[in-house]
Amino acid sequence: MRPIDHVVLPFPDLPSARSRLEALGFTVAPDAVHPFGTGNACVFFADGAYLEPLAVVDHGAYGDALGEGNLFVQHDAAFRSANPLPAFSGLALRSDDALVDRDTLAEHGLGEDGVVEFSRDLVSPDGTSATLSFRLTFARSPADFGATLFFCQKLHRMAPDRAALTCHPNGVTGLSRIVLVGEVSPATRLLLESASGVLPTAEGAGTLRLALAESALEIVTDDIAAERYGSCRKDGRGLVIAGIVLSVTDLVATRAAVGSAVLSDQPGRLTVPLDAGGSAFITFEETPA
Incomplete structure (x- = not known):
């Protein structure tokens, strides 16, 4: 059975996301920034899944990525324009090979062309940092499905120590x-x-x-x-x-x-x-x- 990697939860901004989730008793990870203008303040669970509160933190980079056809940004922008926030926008399934998973969906006419690959820094509560790299591929959602479903493949070999964050x-x-x-x-x-x-x-x-x-x-x-x-x-x-x-x-x-x-x-x-x-x-x- 395939595991859930994470659930995407767009907020208007990261401070409001952090404030709301901490008020509900969650430990929230330090802010992290993607190279395409979004950022997150994740909530990690002991079973390996996590919640990704997401916001636009660099509007210039976000706009550039949107113009370049970045699928992650395209889906995020479409959801933000159509829904009040916060709301759940996407579900990432864990993948050992996101390209194979995309091709499998394509056999049913459900895979989107294009791949998003990126790296970002993870800062632990003790101040240590590590670089994490990912590959994302996306399903083509029917018009009546109000979310994005995608595959997330970890490209980094090291396993960050998130024990304190869980x-x-x-x-x-x-x-x-x-x-x-x-x-x-x-x-x-x-x-x-x-x-x-x-x-x-x-x-x-x-x-x-x-x-x-x-x-x-x-x-x-x-x-x-x-x-x-x-x-x-x-x-x-x-x-x-x-x-x-x-x-x-x-x-x-x-x-x-x-x-x-x-x-x-x-x-x-x-x-x-x-x-x-x-x-x-x-x-x-x-x-x-």
């Missing part, structure tokens, strides 16, 4: 699942199946699940999202990444760490909004230690 005051231990809300068209279903390599299974009326390594994609209707997570979309068209579910071992401690900004509080599950006016959410779910 210890969160809210007690999060890992990424349990990605919640997608809405209707699944045949084209979107083919994309998800082709990219993940697994077929969805029904889990009761209105819920589909695609099992991945150590996590899953959960596809639910708007009504079930409202019942389960307290989330209600303002625009019910298509399929979107509405939220993520994170594992914790002590929900009482988590509840104390996240404060009063609660969207839904149910036995074993606590959901918080990412923004007071938005529908994107983070859910903390209690799992056995």
Whole structure:
């Protein structure tokens, strides 16, 4: 089963991203800058997945990259122009060979031409730094799928020590699942199946699940999202990444760490909004230690 590498979460700027996520009890990594004008302040989990809060930090470089056809920037710019932020814009699947994965999608008419390769510095909390390099290839999303799906291949050999960054005051231990809300068209279903390599299974009326390594994609209707997570979309068209579910071992401690900004509080599950006016959410779910 293919693992999730990370989830992309655009914000208007990195200070607001850091402020919001730290207020929810996350340890946020130092800011990092991409050579094409975006930057991130990542939240790393002990299971190897991470959350990538993303912002434009160099508008000149961003504009140049957009004009040069950089696929990462093109997708980010299109999402920012069409959606209130913060919101989940993309899902990166971990890849051993992103070019092969792209070609596999191309056999179904789902692969985008072009590759994004880049390097960036990682600064650890103790001040040490390392250079990380990546190769990204992208799926061609159907018009009714409101997110970007892409493959992320690590080109660096060293494994950065992120142990300190994976210890969160809210007690999060890992990424349990990605919640997608809405209707699944045949084209979107083919994309998800082709990219993940697994077929969805029904889990009761209105819920589909695609099992991945150590996590899953959960596809639910708007009504079930409202019942389960307290989330209600303002625009019910298509399929979107509405939220993520994170594992914790002590929900009482988590509840104390996240404060009063609660969207839904149910036995074993606590959901918080990412923004007071938005529908994107983070859910903390209690799992056995």
